[in-house]
Amino acid sequence: MSSETVLRQILLVTDGCSNVGSDPVRAAKTGISRGISTSVIGIVDDGSLGEQGKREAYEIAEAGGGMCRIISVADLSMTMQMVTRQTMQLTLQQVVNEELRNLIGKPTDELAPDVRTKVAAMVDTMAEESELHMALVIDVSASMASKMASVREAVRDMEFGLKARSGRYHLYVFTYPSAYSMSADEHVLEDQSGSIADILAHIRPAGNTPTGPALLAAIDRLLASFVERGKEDAGGHMRDYVV
Amino acid sequence: MFDPLREKKTPVLSPGMVIQGKWKHQTYRVVRLLGQGANGSVYLVWRDQVQAALKIGPDVTALALEYTHLENLAIHPLSTCKLGPAVFELDDIAFQGVSWSILVMEYIAGIPIDQFIQDKGSNWVPLCLLKIARMMEQLHALGYSFCDLKPANILFDVQTAQARFVDFGGITHHTQAVKEFTEAYDRAWWGRGSRKADGYYDVFALGMLGVQLVAPISRKAIEYLSTKAPLERDFWLDEHLRTHRLIDKVVPTLIKMVARIPSMDSKAVIADMTNLLGKKGDLSVKNEMILPAKKVWRRFDVTDWWLLVAVFTFVSVLFLLLWIGRS
Ligand SMILES: Nc1ncnc2c1ncn2[C@@H]1O[C@H](COP(=O)(O)OP(=O)(O)OP(=O)(O)O)[C@@H](O)[C@H]1O
Numbered sequence: 086m087s088s089e090t091v092l093r094q095i096l097l098v099t100d101g102c103s104n105v106g107s108d109p110v111r112a113a114k115t116g117i118s119r120g121i122s123t124s125v126i127g128i129v130d131d132g133s134l135g136e137q138g139k140r141e142a143y144e145i146a147e148a149g150g151g152m153c154r155i156i157s158v159a160d161l162s163m164t165m166q167m168v169t170r171q172t173m174q175l176t177l178q179q180v181v182n183e184e185l186r187n188l189i190g191k192p193t194d195e196l197a198p199d200v201r202t203k204v205a206a207m208v209d210t211m212a213e214e215s216e217l218h219m220a221l222v223i224d225v226s227a228s229m230a231s232k233m234a235s236v237r238e239a240v241r242d243m244e245f246g247l248k249a250r251s252g253r254y255h256l257y258v259f260t261y262p263s264a265y266s267m268s269a270d271e272h273v274l275e276d277q278s279g280s281i282a283d284i285l286a287h288i289r290p291a292g293n294t295p296t297g298p299a300l301l302a303a304i305d306r307l308l309a310s311f312v313e314r315g316k317e318d319a320g321g322h323m324r325d326y327v328v
Numbered sequence: 329m330f331d332p333l334r335e336k337k338t339p340v341l342s343p344g345m346v347i348q349g350k351w352k353h354q355t356y357r358v359v360r361l362l363g364q365g366a367n368g369s370v371y372l373v374w375r376d377q378v379q380a381a382l383k384i385g386p387d388v389t390a391l392a393l394e395y396t397h398l399e400n401l402a403i404h405p406l407s408t409c410k411l412g413p414a415v416f417e418l419d420d421i422a423f424q425g426v427s428w429s430i431l432v433m434e435y436i437a438g439i440p441i442d443q444f445i446q447d448k449g450s451n452w453v454p455l456c457l458l459k460i461a462r463m464m465e466q467l468h469a470l471g472y473s474f475c476d477l478k479p480a481n482i483l484f485d486v487q488t489a490q491a492r493f494v495d496f497g498g499i500t501h502h503t504q505a506v507k508e509f510t511e512a513y514d515r516a517w518w519g520r521g522s523r524k525a526d527g528y529y530d531v532f533a534l535g536m537l538g539v540q541l542v543a544p545i546s547r548k549a550i551e552y553l554s555t556k557a558p559l560e561r562d563f564w565l566d567e568h569l570r571t572h573r574l575i576d577k578v579v580p581t582l583i584k585m586v587a588r589i590p591s592m593d594s595k596a597v598i599a600d601m602t603n604l605l606g607k608k609g610d611l612s613v614k615n616e617m618i619l620p621a622k623k624v625w626r627r628f629d630v631t632d633w634w635l636l637v638a639v640f641t642f643v644s645v646l647f648l649l650l651w652i653g654r655s
Contacts, residue, residue, distance in 0.1 A: 159551040163511055167366065170507055174389050198351055198392070198418040205392035213504045234555035241557070245516045249505035249523035 090180070090215035093121045093307045094172050095300065096165065097145065098236065099224035100128040102138040103296035106267060109141065112300035113149030121307050123149025123300065124172045126165065130158045133228040145296075150176070158232045161239040166246045169219065173212045181208060213251055218310050220257040220303035222269065223285070230290040241282035256281065257306050260288055261299035268298035271306060338386060339423040341371055349419035349430070356382055356432070363480075367391075367497055372435055377629065379435040380416060381494075384428055390497055391431045392418060397472075397496045398433060404470060411463045412493045436492050438483030445541050447486070453541050453578050456484065457534060458601035459491040464530050465594040467499075473525040475500050476508040477533035479540070500525040512536060512550055518565055519558025520588050528590035531597060535585025542579065543572035562588070578604060 095116060103109050113123040127134050127142040134142075139155055146153035151172050156164050181204055185196070196204065221243070223229075223236060240258065247254045258281050261269035272284045341347070345358040356373040363370050368385020385391060395418040402414055413434035420427050439447075441456055460482060467474055474481075476498030483492050498508035506514075506523045513533040515521040520532065539545065545568065553561045565586070573579050581600045584592050592600070 159547075159554050160511075162517060162554065163509060167508060171387070171390075174387075178389050198395075198420075201388065202392045202396045202418065205389045206396060208389050209393055238554060238557060242517060245523050246505065249516075251503070251505070 090177070090211055091218065091311075092173055092176055092215050093218045093311070094151065094169070094176070095121060095123040095149070095220045095222055095303050095307070096169060096172075097123060097125045097222045097224075097296070097300065098128070098161075098165075099125070099134075099138075099142070099294070099296060100130070100228055100232065101133050101224065101226060101294050102135065102141050104294045105262075105298075106295035107297035107301065109296040109300055110144045110148045112297045112304065113145045113151075116300065116304045117148070117150040119304065119308060121304055122151045122172055122176055124151030124168050125149075125153045126161070126168060127153065127155040128158050128161070128232060129155055130232065131228065141296075145300075150179075158235045161235055162242040165239050165243050169243070169246070170212065173215070173217065174208055177208045177211045177215070178204075215252050217247070217250070217252060217254040218257075218307055219247075219254065220259060220307055222259045222261065222299050222303050224294060224296070224299075225260045225288050225290040226262060226294045227291050233285065233288065233290055237282045237285040240285060241280050244280055244282070255310060257303065257310075258285070259299060259303050259306075260285070261302075262292040262295055268295060269302045271302070338369055339384065339426075339428060341369075341384070341423075347421045347423070349417065349421060349432075350427070351419050352417050354417060354419070354432070356380070358382075362435075365480075365495065373432070375416060375432060377631065381413060381433050381435045383431040383433070384421075386428075388429045391429045394496045395431050397499050401467075401470070401496075410492060411466060412496055436483050436494060438485045438490075438492065440479045441482045441484055441491075441537070442479040442541065444484040444486070444489075450542055450576060452489075453538060453576065454601045454604040455489065456491065456541075457538055457578070458598060458605065459489070460534055460537075461531075461594045461597040461601060463491065463493060464527075464534065465598065468527040468530070468594055471502050472499050473502065473506075473527065473530045474498065475506045475525060475529065475533070476510060477513055477530060477537060478510045479537070482537075502526055511554065512540065512545060517558065517561065518586075519562035520565075520586065521590070527593050531585050531590065531592055531594060534597065535582045538578060538582040538585070539569070539572075542576040542582075543568070 116123050123145060125142045125146045127139060134155070142155065143153045152168055152175065154164050154168055185204070221240065225233070229236070244256065247256060258272045259269040260272065263270045272281060274281045274284065341358045343358055343360055346355055347358070348355045354375060356375055359372040359374060359379070361369060362372050362381060367387055367390050368383050371382045371384070373380050373382045383391065395415060398412055398415040401411055413436050416432040416434070419430050419432070421430055422428075445452055445456065464474065474493060476495070481493060481495045483494055484490070498506075500507050502525055504525055506525050506529065509517070509523070511517045513536045514523070515529055515532040516523040521528070553564060556564070569579065569583050569586075573583070581597070581604070585597060
């Protein structure tokens with residue numbers, strides 16, 4: 086089961102509160118109902134996040150079945166890795182819980198500690214080996230201008246982390262607001278030898294914060310990747326797409 | 329890290345409070361908070377007559393994994409010296425109607441290595457690195473790396489200079505990707521290797537720990553470097569080491585430990601540090617470390633009173649019998 090598991094998650098990096106377009110909390114809910122979790126990293130530097138932004142960040146993560154961290158931009162690399170890993174564990178834990186509930190009618194938090202350690206070991210291996218489809222949704226509204234260099238490097242760092250895992254991964258990078266539409270732009274790496282981070286170097290942060298529409302764009306992308314992968318090995322075991 | 333949701337979610341235990349495990353029914357009396365980290369809070373507690381460290385957090389899986397690692401290390405036949413705290417139990421407690429996972433382990437009385445060096449002076453650095461390298465060597469022999477090697481996770485006993493790791497949440501098997509890291513100690517961040525766990529990953533981190541102790545890299549510098557590509561960080565580190573190479577005799581070894589192409593494993597570090605300590609002038613450090621440990625007295629409690637009463641009664645009865653026998 087472990088190596089066949091596919092995880093889909095969104096990681097939102099923002100330093101402000103959404104101010105145009107649809108509700109991001111509702112978008113996160115839509116995501117989780119389709120098996121896509123949403124986690125949020127809120128950056129506090131320069132204070133543009135504010136109480137309202139923090140609250141929204143937590144609400145999005147809560148609705149999206151993910152986790153939320155409020156940090157300063159210098160801790161971004163470390164936090165992106167930690168949040169990704171822990172969100173995977175969280176999701177896998179829920180999957181295992183579900184299976185256990187079906188098997189023996191008990192969720193893990195009602196299991197005796199010695200059984201729970203076995204479950205944890207399984208979750209750990211699965212987090213290392215399962216296939217990960219990850220959409221990074223990055224706020225590039227005007228206030229992010231001073232943080233873009235750090236964000237760019239944190240994305241490069243994220244790729245290092247993903248490469249070191251034994252499981253396969255697909256990284257989709259979105260920035261919002263879009264230069265062309267009302268939601269987000271997806272960035273695709275043409276030259277596979279480079280890093281997607283270098284594309285971010287050319288973006289000029291400007292405009293407002295349509296977080297909701299950006300999340301919906303990422304959800305669409307991850308759902309499409311689900312269909313593509315389904316075609317790839319048609320007749321494969323759909324049951325294994327547990328998430 | 330500021331995290332109101334987690335703060336709200338992780339229960340705050342107050343001193344004097346008594347809590348009981350759901351499965352093993354062991355009771356704990358809270359003494360005080362020891363520390364807080366990303367994965368929960370650690371409290372000093374009384375577990376019967378013994379002090380213990382109790383970690384409580386929202387992540388059930390993380391605590392269960394840490395428990396497994398600590399237990400495996402403790403019972404592994406290859407473990408010769410203590411690396412981490414001994415474990416007592418993994419359990420749950422109910423707090424205000426919600427169930428929380430707890431991990432109870434041996435309390436390690438010690439201070440983080442950076443504080444230890446601040447108190448003792450930098451001529452203690454080789455000895456400290458030697459002790460850590462010895463612990464690492466054991467871990468590596470078992471196929472694991474510690475990974476998240478930072479001052480807060482290495483405690484030193486002030487009296488005996490004995491070192492112990494705390495926080496085994498980052499420990500990673502050598503086939504896996506590093507789970508937790510801190511930028512300033514991470515090989516990949518400095519553009520000097522991958523983020524796959526291996527013995528060299530730890531040696532690099534230990535080298536950077538040594539650098540932090542003798543030629544600290546400021547938080548400001550790390551913030552500046554976080555906006556630069558790994559290649560530039562790599563150059564920056566070279567420059568930093570070059571300008572500080574005369575500051576301490578340990579630096580040449582540190583330079584080898586953090587080299588782009590790794591050449592030193594934990595055994596080689598042990599050899600180099602032993603060599604450094606062998607040189608004249610460091611004998612004081614060696615002598616000081618064999619000072620006997622100060623005895624730590626257990627709290628005088630109810631059991632002791634009863635013992636006293638029992639002894640008193642016994643003696644009185646003895647005298648009574650003696651007196652009856654005489655007359
Ligand atoms: N067994 C112990 N004995 C004494 N002190 C301890 C013990 N375990 C933990 N501590 C203290 O509590 C602090 C936090 O614990 P720990 O590092 O395990 O938590 P964490 O949530 O994993 O933290 P981090 O964010 O550093 O990964 C430690 O830095 C240490 O000072």
